[in-house]
Amino acid sequence: MTAVSQGEIQIATESDILLARRAVREAATQVGFGATDVTRIVTAASELARNTFLYAGRGTMHWTRCELHGREGLELKFVDKGPGIPDISLALQEGYSTGKGLGMGLPGAKRLMDDMDIQSAPGHGTTITVKKWRKT
C-alpha cells in the first residue's frame, strides 16, 4: 500500500468533529469516490470521531489517500489514549452502548466502509482503522 497524501486532525472539542468531517469529505472527493460513497465515508468518520471525543476526551484522526495494485482508496485511523474497549466484539454489536447512545456507531461505520480493524485494551487506548477502495 502506497500513501499518495496524508494529513491529521486533532480531535479535542465538539467542533473538531466538524473539521474531521470536512477533511474526510475533501480527501474522499480527491480520491474520486462518487457522492454516495463520499457520504458513507463522512458518516463513518463522523461516528468514529464522535466516539474518540466522547469516550477518550481527545485523540487524532489520520487520513491517508492510498494506492494498492492500481486501486485508489482512503484509510482513516483514529488513535486515542482513553480507557480502551474491554470487549471489542460486544462493542461491535448493534444496540450495545456504555453511554447514552444507540450503540449504532461502530457497527454502522463497519458496514459503511470496506474494512475495519480495532486495536484496544483497557488502559492502553484505542486505535480504529477503516478503509474504503474506489470501485474500478
Ligand SMILES: Nc1ncnc2c1ncn2[C@@H]1O[C@H](COP(=O)(O)OP(=O)(O)OP(=O)(O)O)[C@@H](O)[C@H]1O
Ligand atoms: N474510542 C473509544 N474508546 C473507548 N470506548 C469506546 C470507543 N469507541 C467506542 N467505545 C465503546 O463502544 C461502545 C459502542 O460504540 P458505538 O459507537 O457503537 O455506540 P455508542 O457511541 O454508545 O452510541 P451511538 O454511536 O449509536 O450514539 C460505546 O458505548 C463505548 O463503550
Ligand SMILES: [Mg+2]
Ligand atoms: Mg458512538
